[in-house]
Amino acid sequence: xxxxxxxxxRSDAQRNRATILEVxxxxxxxxxxxxxxxxxxxxxxxxxxxxxxxxxxxxxxxxIYRHEMQHVADSAAPLLExxxxxAALREWMNRLARFAMTKAGLAEAIRQATSEPxxxxxxGNSPLRAAADRLLRxxxxxxxIRPGVTPxxxxxxxxxxxQLDPHGDWQPRAARLLDLVMDGLRAGAPAPRPxxxx
Numbered sequence: 001x002x003x004x005x006x007x008x009x010r011s012d013a014q015r016n017r018a019t020i021l022e023v024x025x026x027x028x029x030x031x032x033x034x035x036x037x038x039x040x041x042x043x044x045x046x047x048x049x050x051x052x053x054x055x056x057x058x059x060x061x062x063x064i065y066r067h068e069m070q071h072v073a074d075s076a077a078p079l080l081e082x083x084x085x086x087a088a089l090r091e092w093m094n095r096l097a098r099f100a101m102t103k104a105g106l107a108e109a110i111r112q113a114t115s116e117p118x119x120x121x122x123x124g125n126s127p128l129r130a131a132a133d134r135l136l137r138x139x140x141x142x143x144x145i146r147p148g149v150t151p152x153x154x155x156x157x158x159x160x161x162x163q164l165d166p167h168g169d170w171q172p173r174a175a176r177l178l179d180l181v182m183d184g185l186r187a188g189a190p191a192p193r194p195x196x197x198x
Contacts, residue, residue: 002173007134017053019043024065029105029166033161034114036060038061058113058120065103066123067109072099073127076134085138086145098176129155139185146188157181162189 023043027034036057040050054060070093079088103110114122129151136154139145160177164170 016043016045016049020050020053020060021064021067024060025068025102025106028061028064029108032106032108057109061106061109061113062120062123065106068099069123069125070127072096073131078130080135080138080197084144085135085142086182089135089139089145089185090178092131093178093181094175095168096158097161097178101164101166101170102176104162104164104166111170125155143190143192145185147190149185154181154185157184161177 018159020043024039027039027042036050036054037047039060040047043050054063073090075095076088076092079091083091084087085110110122114120132151132154136149136151140147140149158178158181161174164173
């Protein structure tokens with residue numbers, strides 16, 4: 001009997017998939033044309049297991065991109081649970097910078113995967129927009145950033161991240177850029193209000 005397509009993966013299958021994604025991210029960032037057989041070998045899985053998870057290069061590349069983006073987006077809620085909203089926003093911006101460098105490293109592989117006419121499209125950034133909105137609203141409610149900043153405003157303001165060289169010393173430049181963005185967000189903020197804990 002065939003397993004349903006949307007049935008949850010067994011734990012060993014989840015581990016295999018996660019390992020493939022981790023190895024593929026490192027290898028494809030180094031070289032967009034790395035053979036899939038090498039990724040499978042370094043991940044310690046057979047060809048059959050590899051192709052069951054990712055039937056082609058395009059599927060693998062786009063899943064890495066989606067996976068990394070979702071990972072950053074999902075980190076917003078735990079950050080808000082453990083930090084004040086402004087600190088959560090700034091830490092999330094650091095994670096977004098690391099994602100931007102991953103995306104830049106994968107840029108050629110993504111371009112190859114999405115360049116064929118009628119082929120797959122690059123995933124949209126709606127998870128990041130939703131996470132940014134959640135963090136911005138929490139900081140606005142706390143009175144630590146100016147009111148009315150939209151996710152679009154925010155993403156445009158940090159767009160310089162995507163201009164940094166992922167192979168260079170990008171961390172200090174990213175930190176400076178993000179500090180400047182935070183200064184801009186704070187300008188015109190009302191006095192901080194005590195955080196409501198529930």
